[in-house]
Amino acid sequence: MIIGFAALLVCQLAGEITVRWLGLPLPGPVVGMMLLVVAIALRSLALRRFGGGKAEAPVSHVADSLLGNLGLLFVPAGVGVVQYLDLIAANGAAIGIAIVVSTVLALVATVVTFRVVKRLLPASDAPTSDAGDRA
Amino acid sequence: MTPFALWVYLSTSPLLWLTGTLIAWLAASRIAVACGRHPLVNPVMLAIAFVAVALKLAHIDYKTYFDGAQFVHFLLGPATVALAVPLWRNRDLVGRSLLPMLAALTVGSLVAVGSTIAIAALFGAPFDVIASLAPKSVTAPVAMAVSERTGGLPSLTAAVVVATGIFGAMIVTPLMNRLGIKDWAARGFAVGLASHGIGTARAFAVHPVAGAFSGLAMALSAVVTPILVPIVLGILK
Structure with a gap:
């Protein structure tokens, strides 16, 4: 648990340092996520040489706990937003309609593009619900 | 006492x-x-x-x-890093879905940003409100930075981002069911792109594959949106 949490923080720290050092227009945690994927991949290579085991094992418990309660983490910021609701109200219908219509359009455009391109590709249309890890 | x-x-x-x-x-x-x-x-x-x-x-x-x-x-930071774990577990599927993801990322981000700007402009919203709305589908810290850089109001952006996240999380399941989409990867990718982390929280509650792809879409759109918004806003000027 602690080793997993430390691993997440180390990756986030490395991500923040990378972003600031190179002046990248990216959030540090997103770079941290990429670094953790690389770290897990390297561990997987090492494990393959020296016997078995799951490469993500040290971080899987803490990652599943955090991601299983991801909604909780948006509550503090969300509460802060409640004090700006009058800002939304002041700008009236434009904001409400923009949010509703554009979110629906974005969802439909994304999912349709994903499916159409997937169908165009040869022999890749296996139903994804069978391929997932149900951990 | x-x-x-x-x-x-x-x-x-x-x-x-x-x-x-x-x-x-x-x-x-x-x-x-x-x-x-x-x-x-x-x-x-x-x-x-x-x-x-x-x-x-x-x-x-x-x-x-x-x-x-x-x-x-x-904990939002460590949780974002933790998205690496579902990504790794689904690496075969992610690897097979690279082209669909890139296409969906491009089209979806353009529609998310473009339609927001078009609708707000149509309603005669002032430029600072339009700029505040434009990055609304991306995760809050990124959206606020983009809003500030393009002449928006970061606090209005934060409110709009949360509203977008909650609305997307509420609408995605009925919408995808009505469209008859059973592909968890595609459903997850769409909600992560349109409604960032709050959509991703919903996706993880529904299916682990949807969660993995939603987290990936959220990360990718955090990369693309800061580039896209100034370009599309530039057309308006």
């Missing part, structure tokens, strides 16, 4: 509001589960409402609340 002095102490201590945030979340997720995770009973929205009402009744300002709640807020 008199009860009043005790209350004055507790209501301004981080302990009370950290505890309150966790209890509000537990209550909200119990309610969501009891309603069979009905898409309209969104636990994030419920928990925010519980805490907001409690703060209002207790006359507590946001800064005092955040002194306690910041410990939860801080």
Whole structure:
């Protein structure tokens, strides 16, 4: 648990340092996520040489706990937003309609593009619900 | 200590509001589960409402609340890093879906940003409001930075981002069912792109594959949106 949490923080720290050092227009945690994927991949290579085991094992418990309660983490910021609701109200219908219509359009455009391109590709249309890890 | 002095102490201590945030979340997720995770009973929205009402009744300002709640807020960073784990577990599927993802990322981000700007402009919203709305589908810290850079109001952007996240999380399940889409990867990718982390929280509650692709879409759109918004806003000028 602690080793997993430390691993997440180390990756986030490395991500923040990378972003600031190179002046990248990216959030540090997103770079941290990429670094953790690389770290897990390297561990997987090492494990393959020296016997078995799951490469993500040290971080899987803490990652599943955090991601299983991801909604909780948006509550503090969300509460802060409640004090700006009058800002939304002041700008009236434009904001409400923009949010509703554009979110629906974005969802439909994304999912349709994903499916159409997937169908165009040869022999890749296996139903994804069978391929997932149900951990 | 008199009860009043005790209350004055507790209501301004981080302990009370950290505890309150966790209890509000537990209550909200119990309610969501009891309603069979009905898409309209969104636990994030419920928990925010519980805490907001409690703060209002207790006359507590946001800064005092955040002194306690910041410990939860801080975990957003590690949680974003943790998205690597579902990504790794689904690496074969992710690898096979690279082209669909890139295409969906391009089209979806363009539609998210373009349609927002078009609708707001159509309603005659002033430029600072349009610029505040444009990055609304991307995760809050990125959206606020983009908004600030392009002449928007970061606090309005934060409010719009949360509203977009909650609306997307509520609408995605009925919408995808109506479209007849059974592909968890495609459904997850769409909600992560349109409604960032709050959509991703919904996706993880529905299916692990949807969660993995939603997290990936959210990360990718955090890369693309800061480039896209100034370009599309430039057309308007």
